[in-house]
Amino acid sequence: MAQKKFVVGCFDDEAVLFPALKKVRTAGYKIHDIYTPFAVHGLDHAMGLRETSLHTAGFIYGITGTTTALSCISWIFTKDWPLNIGGKPHFALPAWIPITFELTVLFAAVGMVLTFCYLCQLAPFVKKHHFHSRATDDLFVMVIECSSSTNTDDLQGFLQKYGALETNVQVAESDWWVGRYDKIEHPFELSNNLAY
Amino acid sequence: MSSIKEQFVVPQKLKTWSYVLIAIGLVAFFTGLFLKGFSKNEEEQAVFIATIMYNTIFWTLVCNASMFFICVTTLAMGGWQQSFRRIPEAISTLVPVFGTITLSVLLFVVLTHKHAIYHWLDDEAVLHDTILKGKSGFLNVKFFVIWTTLAIGLWSFLGYRMRQLSNEANLAVMDSISGSRFIFQNTVRASMFLAWFGLTVGSTIPWLWMMSIDPHWYSTMYSWYTFASSFVSGISLIALWLIYLKNKGYLELTSQEHLHDIGKFMFAFSIFWTYLWFSQYMLIWYANIPEETVYFKTRVQGAFKGIFFFNLIVNFLCPLLILMKRAAKRNYTIVTFMAVLIIFGHWIDFYQMVIGSVSRNAVTLGWLDFGILSFFVGVMIFGVSNALSKKSLIPLYHPFLKESIIHHT
Numbered sequence: 086m087a088q089k090k091f092v093v094g095c096f097d098d099e100a101v102l103f104p105a106l107k108k109v110r111t112a113g114y115k116i117h118d119i120y121t122p123f124a125v126h127g128l129d130h131a132m133g134l135r136e137t138s139l140h141t142a143g144f145i146y147g148i149t150g151t152t153t154a155l156s157c158i159s160w161i162f163t164k165d166w167p168l169n170i171g172g173k174p175h176f177a178l179p180a181w182i183p184i185t186f187e188l189t190v191l192f193a194a195v196g197m198v199l200t201f202c203y204l205c206q207l208a209p210f211v212k213k214h215h216f217h218s219r220a221t222d223d224l225f226v227m228v229i230e231c232s233s234s235t236n237t238d239d240l241q242g243f244l245q246k247y248g249a250l251e252t253n254v255q256v257a258e259s260d261w262w263v264g265r266y267d268k269i270e271h272p273f274e275l276s277n278n279l280a281y
Numbered sequence: 282m283s284s285i286k287e288q289f290v291v292p293q294k295l296k297t298w299s300y301v302l303i304a305i306g307l308v309a310f311f312t313g314l315f316l317k318g319f320s321k322n323e324e325e326q327a328v329f330i331a332t333i334m335y336n337t338i339f340w341t342l343v344c345n346a347s348m349f350f351i352c353v354t355t356l357a358m359g360g361w362q363q364s365f366r367r368i369p370e371a372i373s374t375l376v377p378v379f380g381t382i383t384l385s386v387l388l389f390v391v392l393t394h395k396h397a398i399y400h401w402l403d404d405e406a407v408l409h410d411t412i413l414k415g416k417s418g419f420l421n422v423k424f425f426v427i428w429t430t431l432a433i434g435l436w437s438f439l440g441y442r443m444r445q446l447s448n449e450a451n452l453a454v455m456d457s458i459s460g461s462r463f464i465f466q467n468t469v470r471a472s473m474f475l476a477w478f479g480l481t482v483g484s485t486i487p488w489l490w491m492m493s494i495d496p497h498w499y500s501t502m503y504s505w506y507t508f509a510s511s512f513v514s515g516i517s518l519i520a521l522w523l524i525y526l527k528n529k530g531y532l533e534l535t536s537q538e539h540l541h542d543i544g545k546f547m548f549a550f551s552i553f554w555t556y557l558w559f560s561q562y563m564l565i566w567y568a569n570i571p572e573e574t575v576y577f578k579t580r581v582q583g584a585f586k587g588i589f590f591f592n593l594i595v596n597f598l599c600p601l602l603i604l605m606k607r608a609a610k611r612n613y614t615i616v617t618f619m620a621v622l623i624i625f626g627h628w629i630d631f632y633q634m635v636i637g638s639v640s641r642n643a644v645t646l647g648w649l650d651f652g653i654l655s656f657f658v659g660v661m662i663f664g665v666s667n668a669l670s671k672k673s674l675i676p677l678y679h680p681f682l683k684e685s686i687i688h689h690t
Contacts, residue, residue, distance in 0.1 A: 140607070173567075180567065
């Protein structure tokens with residue numbers, strides 16, 4: 086939990102956002118995140134985000150499901166409680182494939198959803214600072230993290246020069262926290278007056 | 282667009298290769314004809330005919346799957362395939378060629394009453410067999426000949442109409458009205474092909490051509506299983522030609538993004554094939570009724586055991602494990618390797634589907650199979666490269682071409 090200082094620039098057009106993002110990155114500023122009303126194709130590449138490893142996690146969950154199913158069923162049907170079902174052998178692999186498949190899918194699906202939520206810092210009672218409430222409506226909100234040497238006025242001018250409709254400076258919690266929004270963190274009432 | 286190479290020129294080396302392969306195939310064919318085809322031993326003769334049969338059926342269905350790919354993406358309003366759509370079109374020009382071979386082989390078998398292949402041709406046996414008598418409305422010479430002729434004729438004709446329409450995309454720039462009329466005409470012709478495809482490849486044709494070799498046995502999965510086999514091989518064939526043309530410096534508008542999507546198709550339909558393989562197997566294994574298990578008896582417990590499980594490893598485990606990663610589907614070398622492996626695997630699949638029922642006690646895979654395969658590969662290389670060189674490689678004025686150029690997965 087740390088309070089940090091951010092410069093926020095709002096754009097209303099992807100076509101303006103992308104060149105501006107390029108300028109900001111070449112100028113060497115550190116992008117905290119960009120909040121958009123919808124998924125923007127290619128934005129992750131433009132921001133220089135690394136490829137997600139969610140699918141590797143999915144593979145591991147899937148393999149776990151396969152192993153769980155096979156070891157569990159084979160132990161039950163050969164050691165723990167062998168049953169004669171239609172004269173089939175106790176180790177009846179074809180009959181187990183559907184269950185194994187289902188458990189693989191279940192483990193992979195549930196595991197990936199939870200991992201996704203964790204990576205996005207989404208969970209019940211978890212709160213994050215909202216930089217601009219119109220980010221869920223019609224604005225692309227670019228948030229730049231300031232260092233001790235950043236001149237916020239210069240940076241705001243820089244953003245405006247490349248098409249930002251609105252800029253401001255916010256000091257806010259950079260991470261998530263468990264609890265509730267305090268008085269200042271009322272995202273839907275004080276949207277445009279957050280600047281300190 | 283002067284910088285784009287629109288016209289494919291067939292390299293001499295490729296032509297020579299196709300001639301060599303065809304020559305090897307012809308030598309194998311005639312040697313086989315004299316050694317086995319004229320043999321007095323009925324089973325040996327049947328194996329020879331069946332070897333040609335499964336090869337020609339395999340290649341006809343694989344080439345037809347290319348036209349299926351075009352039609353199905355057209356109906357789905359797909360744009361991404363436009364930059365390389367001439368490849369599946371060129372492959373589908375071989376449907377009439379391979380179709381004629383298939384038709385003549387099948388007509389030969391049916392009209393000369395080769396009982397050793399189709400047991401239901403034996404009138405005497407059918408008379409005393411309640412199961413075959415019940416099926417005689419479907420399994421009889423007249424229906425077989427008419428339906429086979431119709432199927433191959435209409436695949437060729439409807440595919441030809443689809444390709445003719447595609448030529449219009451190179452004539453003149455289209456405005457919004459003529460463009461949407463063009464797209465509408467495309468969907469009409471594509472749906473006509475698909476309706477006929479569903480009635481034939483999707484249901485009756487594999488029952489008639491291959492499943493009826495075991496006339497007492499039946500599986501409704503069989504046609505879908507055959508279709509999945511041929512479709513995944515068809516996609517692999519498209520991938521091979523795409524990579525070949527890219528290597529020669531053509532298809533500048535086609536990129537890794539398109540290859541990635543083709544790789545997804547190869548991956549997904551390998552899984553789909555396995556799903557059908559397993560569904561067909563498990564129900565019969567579980568029920569364990571003699572008249573149903575007869576098909577798997579020779580394959581799982583008999584001589585074909587090795588090939589049967591090799592088939593599963595090549596067509597399921599390899600694509601599953603190798604093509605799973607994103608980077609693998611975008612890698613030209615891995616996709617080439619996997620495409621060759623998948624085509625080979627499904628060729629083996631067709632081998633065991635046909636020969637497993639004709640020659641129950643012995644695996645006959647040998648020089649004759651690979652010789653005949655080489656003939657078909659040679660004809661395929663010659664025909665496809667020839668068809669590619671006839672037309673512009675890029676449908677320049679196709680309304681969806683831009684969508685294909687900026688395609689991004």
